[in-house]
Each structure stands twice: as structure tokens, then as C-alpha cells.
Amino acid sequence: MVAEKWFLLALLSAMCYSLSSNAIFYLGKKAGGYNMIALNLIVYALIGFVIGPLLLLTSGTEKTSIAGQFLGTKDYADDIKKVFTDRRLSLQVFAAAAATVFANICLYTAYTSSPNPGMCDAISSSASFVSLILGAVFLGSAIGDDAVFGMLMMAFAGYLLLPAKQ
Amino acid sequence: MPRWVLLSLLSAFGYGLAAVITTGATGVGGVGAIAWTICSHMVGTFLFGIALMLPLPSDLAKDGLRDIKRSLTSFLPLVILIALLFWVADVSLNASYTRAPNPGYCDSVSDLESVIGAVIAAFLFNAPISTQQKIGMTLAVFSLHFLQS
Numbered sequence: 001m002v003a004e005k006w007f008l009l010a011l012l013s014a015m016c017y018s019l020s021s022n023a024i025f026y027l028g029k030k031a032g033g034y035n036m037i038a039l040n041l042i043v044y045a046l047i048g049f050v051i052g053p054l055l056l057l058t059s060g061t062e063k064t065s066i067a068g069q070f071l072g073t074k075d076y077a078d079d080i081k082k083v084f085t086d087r088r089l090s091l092q093v094f095a096a097a098a099a100t101v102f103a104n105i106c107l108y109t110a111y112t113s114s115p116n117p118g119m120c121d122a123i124s125s126s127a128s129f130v131s132l133i134l135g136a137v138f139l140g141s142a143i144g145d146d147a148v149f150g151m152l153m154m155a156f157a158g159y160l161l162l163p164a165k166q
Numbered sequence: 167m168p169r170w171v172l173l174s175l176l177s178a179f180g181y182g183l184a185a186v187i188t189t190g191a192t193g194v195g196g197v198g199a200i201a202w203t204i205c206s207h208m209v210g211t212f213l214f215g216i217a218l219m220l221p222l223p224s225d226l227a228k229d230g231l232r233d234i235k236r237s238l239t240s241f242l243p244l245v246i247l248i249a250l251l252f253w254v255a256d257v258s259l260n261a262s263y264t265r266a267p268n269p270g271y272c273d274s275v276s277d278l279e280s281v282i283g284a285v286i287a288a289f290l291f292n293a294p295i296s297t298q299q300k301i302g303m304t305l306a307v308f309s310l311h312f313l314q315s
Contacts, residue, residue, distance in 0.1 A: 130182025
């Protein structure tokens, strides 16, 4: 069976997130502890204000960035402008960023008082069910029985992956 | 309900909500995933800056300014690597949302990061993997078959 493009992209994100979590683990170990909000701030700033403008250099009407071509984004520069000039998109980007930052802070705060940080991750990964339901309600996205069964399997697998002892 | 459970549930709601907003904004006639990722990180930078000034639990509030400085000096190469990995991960996930039947499927496939992360940690840091965890990993890989259908 040939995997669909969305599946490969989601798999790529899983690979990169797992590499980044190991890099963060290494950073914390090497530095003897790290403030996660400070790290997130710098990581977000590097992505938004360094990688972002660098991509602008390769975007235009005649040539587009390699990553942009790969992901089908032809109008990167115009899209950036649109996000900050279109009122609806501006509100959406603010809401999405606020929801992510809020989620991060809740999760980090939960780590500080939970008996096992893995439990917080396991509960937080139920975000997929939140987006499943909200996607169906607000965007009319389909919900397939097989896929929901797969999601439940993945959630249970996440629980099994928790360390046995704290 | 313990406070940490409530906070973890709130984080799930926040991540899920962000995924749906992203799907709506990057769907048909919307903006590209790369531009969206960059813009949301620009806004997120300011929000994390505000968060750093909030009266959060001591573990989260202490040494914030020290670690900003350390990120830009002593650990800059590693922090750049983390940023690049996050960028690719975020762009891929955001791009997958609009191509999938439902954004929840993408989040679930992306949850495989815990399996991949555990395998990488075993190789890099000799982290032990128990039998229960091996069963969990096998189950997670099997679940991909159903998620694709």
C-alpha cells in the first residue's frame, strides 16, 4: 500500500519531534537544567525571525524556495503579508499561537507537580482526539471508524510506553 | 481531579484547538503551511516573552533570563539544531493537516514521536526499554495501518 502524502508528512514531523526531544534532553543534561519557557522563546524567535526572513530571500514570483516547492507553497512572501494584513487571518494566527503557547505552559506546569511527567505527555497526546472532534464540528472533516480505532490503539500504546517506575 | 491532570487536559485542548485553527487557515484558498508556521512562531515569540514575566511555579520561572543568555552563547549550535528540527516538524505537520481527511489523524501519527524518541534515546543514551514499552511500540506501529485507511 502506498502511503498518502499527509501520512508521510505527519511521519516526518514525528521523526523531527523525536530528534528534537532527544536534543532537548541532551541540552538539559549538559547544561544542568534549563528553563523551558526561555528555550521555547529562543526557538520560536529563531524560527520566526531568522528562518522566516531567510526564506523570504528565496521567495518571489520567478523562483520559490526548495522547501516551498516540496510542500506546494508558491507564494510564501505574499502569504506572510496576507496573514498580517487580513483581519481574519491575523486573528487566526494569534489564536493558534496563543493556544499553542497556553498548551506548552500548561504542560510544563503539569510536569512540576505530577508523579510522572510521562503521564502528562500521555494525557496531552489526547490532543489528537480534540482536533478530531473540533475538525469534524467546525470544518466538517470526515471521521472514519478504522482511523479512530488506530487513534485509540496509538493512545493505548502511549500509555504502555510510560516508564514502569518513577 | 489532581491539578496536573487538569493542566495536561488543558494542554491537550490547546494543542487540539491550534491544529484545527491551522487546518482552517491553511485549507483551500488559505495560506501556505510554511508561511503560516513562520507567522505563528513570530506571534508565539512575543507570547513566550510575556509568559516569562508571569508568576509561574518556581521551576518554570527561575533562571529564565540566564537561560535566554545561555541559549544565545554557550549552547547556540544545539539550540539552532533544535529550532531547525522543530521548524521541519511544525511545517510538515501543518502541511499534513489540510491533506488528511481529519487533522486528528495527523496528530495521532505524529504521536509516534514517543516511539521513535525512545528508540533514539536507547541508541544515544543507552536508555533501557522494558517489555511493556516494547509491546507499546509494536502496538503504535500497528496502529499506523488503521490510521492510513
